[in-house]
Amino acid sequence: MTGFGMRKFTEDFKREAVRLVQTSGRTIGQIADDLGIGHSPLGKWLAKHRETELLAGPHDDTAKELARLRKENEILRAERDLLKKAAAFFAKEISR
Numbered sequence: 001m002t003g004f005g006m007r008k009f010t011e012d013f014k015r016e017a018v019r020l021v022q023t024s025g026r027t028i029g030q031i032a033d034d035l036g037i038g039h040s041p042l043g044k045w046l047a048k049h050r051e052t053e054l055l056a057g058p059h060d061d062t063a064k065e066l067a068r069l070r071k072e073n074e075i076l077r078a079e080r081d082l083l084k085k086a087a088a089f090f091a092k093e094i095s096r
Helices: 011-024 028-035 039-055 062-094
Strands: none
Touching (some): 011 028, 028 039
């Protein structure tokens, strides 16, 4: 999806924007306005950063480690369910 309004941002820019949100005490909207970017992309970058950080474990903090393991279980269950559906689909196709 490319258009006139679409801009590409470097990973360094994204990391710095996320760092500003986490450390400045200001809202996502304020930071986005200051940087001249949309609120939605900055929110997505922040969510991706938090998920990446969470899955980077293991963590010494028990609550963080538990959250990481729960997220990992959620991902693994989704993958398992997808594989079950694919296996059933291909088994059905082969038996025709």
